[in-house]
Amino acid sequence: MIFEQVQHFIFRSFLIVIILSGLTCQKEQMGTIDIHPKFQIYVDRFVQEAAQRGHLIDFSDTGLKIEFRNAVDVETGGVCRGNHHIEIEKFYWEDLTDADKEGLIFHELGHCELNRRHRNDTLPNGEWSSRMRGSPIPEELSAVINYSGVRREYYIDELFDEATPVPDWATYAPAYGEIANRQREQIFFTDSTFTNFRKNFILDKEDDFEIELEVDIYQSLSYVGIQFGGSIFESSFRIVYTGYGKIIIDSGKNLYGTMRDISNSPVIKSGFNKLTLRKEGDRFLVYINEQFIYWYEVPEFYSRVVESFKSREGDPQYRNLVINKINP
Ligand SMILES: [Zn+2]
Structure with missing residues (x-):
């Protein structure tokens, strides 16, 4: 140009x-530009997002090399070697969502182009403050970042400006009791106890609703919880926990990938725990034992189906499944 x-x-x-x-x-x-074709769209997005924030970046001065590395290294998905030379772990890459591919390239360009170092503090709700989170990651935290929707916007703002203020979504924690009983219109209920289940329900797209049930990890050796939004793994959500108080809120590659991974949550008790998934406008809210845990964005497409989801070993117990439509 x-x-x-x-x-x-x-x-x-x-x-x-x-x-x-x-x-x-x-x-x-001028430096040489040598970008493996698989990374080009993410570099283009970086340049574009930079421009939207008033930074002109074209790498013509510094050059840029991004290539695959074949050595298996589970510790890091990528590395900036300095001199604008980035290596990406091939096996790790193939398993990422589009958003996480972008996040990884943006992280490495954060090192190479923006001279950013790792930033490992967290927002008020416990999520990472920065896409530049990285090793050494404190033992009690996981590297998981929900890099979608309004969160993605914030993480890109923060990437280019470390002084970006705490976003609204990081303090959003609506109380369980915000919904009054009179607003609940029961559309399904069972008080039986079962080891697995699957339930479809019908509501209009704009209707708010709530799925609640009690889960006991019982003889299950690993995680237990529910899958929601579809029966295909890559197009559905999961809310699960372990007996050690680990809570994982996950979605498939067609959605947002893994969104939240909390260790040693005091909310999880032995015996039955009450899970609540509530749709409120364009957000899904997750509660465990009536404590707010997480929110994520309602995707454009999902099925109204909820089912048990558990590790292969052992049988958990589910009871008191109820689905309510929530009226204004
Ligand atoms: Zn890094």
Whole structure:
């Protein structure tokens, strides 16, 4: 672009020849751009997001090399080697959602281009303050980032400006009791106890609703909970916990990937725990034992189906499944 403009000007002014020779000289010092095609769209997005925030980045001065690395290294998905040379772990890459691919490339460019270091503090709700979170990650925290919707916007703002204020969504924690009983219109209820279940229900797209049930991890050895929004793993959500108080809120690659991974939550008790998934407008809210745990964005498409979801070993117990429509 710049060179086209320069070529245009040279026909009009001899003086520009001097500037052009200056540029030509600069061109000889320019870095080489060598980006594996799989990474190009994410580099383009980085340039675009930078421009939207008033930063002009084109890598013509520094060069940029992004390539796959074949060595298996589970510790890091990518690394900036300095001199704008990024290596991405191939096996790790293939398993990522589109959003997480972007997040990984943006993180590495955060090191290489923005001179960012790792930032490992958290927001008021416990989620990471920055896409630049990284090793060493404190033992009680997980590297998981929900990099979608309004969260993604914040993380990109923060990437380019570390002084970005705490976003509203990081303090959003509506109380369980915000919904009054009179608003609940029961559309399904069973008081039996079972080891697995699957339930479809019908509501209009704009209707708010609530799915509640009690889960006892019982003889199950690992995680237990529910899957919601579809029977295909990659297009559904999961809310599960373990006997050690680990809570995982996950979605498939067609959605947001893993969104939240909490260790040692005091909310989880032995015996039955009450799970609540509530749709309120464009947000899903997750409660455990009536404590707010997390919110995430309602996707454009999902099925109204909820089912048991558990590790293979052992049988948990489910009881008191209820589905309510929530009226205004
Ligand atoms: Zn890093």
